[in-house]
Amino acid sequence: MSLAAGIDVGGTKCLGVVIDDSGNVVREVRKPTPTADQLVATLASIVHELGEHTSVGLGVPGLISREGVIRSSPNMITAIEFPVRDQLAHALGETVWCDNDATCAALAEWQRGAGVGSRDMWMVTLGTGIGGGLVSGGALQHGAHGHAGEVGHMVVQADGHVCPCGQRGCWERYASGAGLSYLAGGIAGEAVIDRARSGDVPSIKVLDEFCTWVALGLANIANMSDPDTIVIGGGVMENADILLPRVQERFATMLYAPSHRVHPVLKSAHLGERAGAIGAALLHLHD
Amino acid sequence: MSLAAGIDVGGTKCLGVVIDDSGNVVREVRKPTPTADQLVATLASIVHELGEHTSVGLGVPGLISREGVIRSSPNMITAIEFPVRDQLAHALGETVWCDNDATCAALAEWQRGAGVGSRDMWMVTLGTGIGGGLVSGGALQHGAHGHAGEVGHMVVQADGHVCPCGQRGCWERYASGAGLSYLAGGIAGEAVIDRARSGDVPSIKVLDEFCTWVALGLANIANMSDPDTIVIGGGVMENADILLPRVQERFATMLYAPSHRVHPVLKSAHLGERAGAIGAALLHLHD
Numbered sequence: 001m002s003l004a005a006g007i008d009v010g011g012t013k014c015l016g017v018v019i020d021d022s023g024n025v026v027r028e029v030r031k032p033t034p035t036a037d038q039l040v041a042t043l044a045s046i047v048h049e050l051g052e053h054t055s056v057g058l059g060v061p062g063l064i065s066r067e068g069v070i071r072s073s074p075n076m077i078t079a080i081e082f083p084v085r086d087q088l089a090h091a092l093g094e095t096v097w098c099d100n101d102a103t104c105a106a107l108a109e110w111q112r113g114a115g116v117g118s119r120d121m122w123m124v125t126l127g128t129g130i131g132g133g134l135v136s137g138g139a140l141q142h143g144a145h146g147h148a149g150e151v152g153h154m155v156v157q158a159d160g161h162v163c164p165c166g167q168r169g170c171w172e173r174y175a176s177g178a179g180l181s182y183l184a185g186g187i188a189g190e191a192v193i194d195r196a197r198s199g200d201v202p203s204i205k206v207l208d209e210f211c212t213w214v215a216l217g218l219a220n221i222a223n224m225s226d227p228d229t230i231v232i233g234g235g236v237m238e239n240a241d242i243l244l245p246r247v248q249e250r251f252a253t254m255l256y257a258p259s260h261r262v263h264p265v266l267k268s269a270h271l272g273e274r275a276g277a278i279g280a281a282l283l284h285l286h287d
Numbered sequence: 288m289s290l291a292a293g294i295d296v297g298g299t300k301c302l303g304v305v306i307d308d309s310g311n312v313v314r315e316v317r318k319p320t321p322t323a324d325q326l327v328a329t330l331a332s333i334v335h336e337l338g339e340h341t342s343v344g345l346g347v348p349g350l351i352s353r354e355g356v357i358r359s360s361p362n363m364i365t366a367i368e369f370p371v372r373d374q375l376a377h378a379l380g381e382t383v384w385c386d387n388d389a390t391c392a393a394l395a396e397w398q399r400g401a402g403v404g405s406r407d408m409w410m411v412t413l414g415t416g417i418g419g420g421l422v423s424g425g426a427l428q429h430g431a432h433g434h435a436g437e438v439g440h441m442v443v444q445a446d447g448h449v450c451p452c453g454q455r456g457c458w459e460r461y462a463s464g465a466g467l468s469y470l471a472g473g474i475a476g477e478a479v480i481d482r483a484r485s486g487d488v489p490s491i492k493v494l495d496e497f498c499t500w501v502a503l504g505l506a507n508i509a510n511m512s513d514p515d516t517i518v519i520g521g522g523v524m525e526n527a528d529i530l531l532p533r534v535q536e537r538f539a540t541m542l543y544a545p546s547h548r549v550h551p552v553l554k555s556a557h558l559g560e561r562a563g564a565i566g567a568a569l570l571h572l573h574d
Contacts, residue, residue, distance in 0.1 A: 072547035143513025226430025
C-alpha cells in the first residue's frame, strides 16, 4: 500500500494529509502559514509530523512553474522566483511534486470527488478570489508553463471594477467571496447570505446578481472548453444549497446555443477544504 | 503515399483540397455553398472532382457533435440535427471524418502551419465572427460534446453590445470584422484599415481600440489555458502587418502578472483560407 503525503499551502494555514490507495485521509497536520523565509522549514516539519509516506506533493497558490518555482504568489508577496519544490526536496532528502493549489484541487475532485469519470472537467474555487484547474481529453492540464486555470482574471466587464492585478472587470471582482461583498456595498458575504436566508429582499437581489456573475463566467468557460462537468468549490460554496440552484438556472440560458447542445453538469465539490492537499498527494501519479 | 481529401464548408463557398503526406495541396476544387438540402450532393461532387484520395474529412461551422451531426450552424439555419457526416459517407460509400471548421483550422496550423512544435496552442480566426480551436498537452481538443473552442461568445463586457446569440458583450461583437465595423460606427472594416493606413487619425484611434479588444480576449484565453502559442487567422488578419504589432503590445500588459511569467507567442496564421480544408484532410489522423 502506498501512503501519499500532500500539503496545501493556504493563505492562513498549511494543511497536510496522508492518503491511502483509496484516497482516504489517514493522517492530517495543520500549521499556520509562515512568511516565505520560514516556508520550507514549516513544510518540512509538517512532512515529519505526517510520518510514514511513499511520496510528497505540494500545492501552492499563484504562478508556479513546471519546475516547482513560485514565480509570484498573491499570498506570499516576497516569494518571487522561489524554488520551493527543490528546497523542500533538499530539506527532506526525497523527491517532491509541486503544482498550483487549484490545479491540485481539480486533480483531487477528478480522481476522488465530484468529477470522477469525467474526461473534460473544470474545477473553479470561489474563495476570497477565484482559482481554477482543468482536465481535457482525460488528462490533467498544466499549460505550457504551469499556469493553466487562472480563470479569476478572465475579464468579463472590460470597463468594470478595478482589480489589484491592474486590469478592470476581472471575474473574481464579481463572482468570489470578495465580489459578493462588493455587490452588497461592502457587507460581508456571509452576512448577505444569512440575510437572504431570512428572506431579506435586498439581500436576495444581491445574491441573484452574484449568481448571475458566477453563471456568466462558467458559461464563458463552457463555451471555450465544452466540459462534461464543472465542479464548484471554495469557501463560498459552503452555501451551495442556496447558491447552486440559482447558478444552474442562469447558466442554462447563458451558454451559447443552449437549446442545441448537451450542457455540462454543474456540481458542488465533494472534498471541501482538503481538496488541495489530497490533490497534492496525487500529483506524483499525474505529472 | 496517402492523398487526404478535406473540405471546408464556408459561409459562401465550399473549398476542397487533396494534400500529400507533406501537407502540400496537390488539387483544389471550389463550389458555392448551397442550401442545407443540397449540401451533401455538393460535397459528394467536390469529392468526385478532387479525384484519387485515401481519406475524406469535413470542416463545418457551428456546433458539430463528435458523431458529425450539425446541431446548429449560424450559416445554415435550416441544418438542425443534420447528420452530415453519415449522409456524406453513405453517398460516397466511404468513411468520412468531421469536425468544427475552426477546430480543423487549428489542427492544420498546429501540424503544418504557424503552430508546428507547440504542445499547448490556441488558434482564433477573426472573420465576420470569431472561431477557435485548441491543442492542450499535445492533443487536439474536441471537448466533451465536440464544441470546444467557441470563444467568440465569451462575454467580455457583461452589459455591452447585444449579440444575435442572445447575450450581451460577446467578444466577437468587438474583436471580429463585424466588431471593427461596429467600433467605427458602421464603416466597413476594410475601409477603416485603409483610412488608418493613409494616416487618418480617427481611423487609427478605432484601430487601436479594436486591437485592445482583440488583446483582451487573447489575454483571457492565455490566463485560462497558458498556451505557448496563439495563432491568429481569419480574413481580418490579412492586415496582420498593421494589426499584429498593436495586438502584441497590448496583450503583453493585459496578461495576468505579466512580469512574472513566460508569455505565449502571438503569431499570424500561415495557411490562409486553406487552413480549414487542410485541417479537415488531417482529421483522420487526430480523431
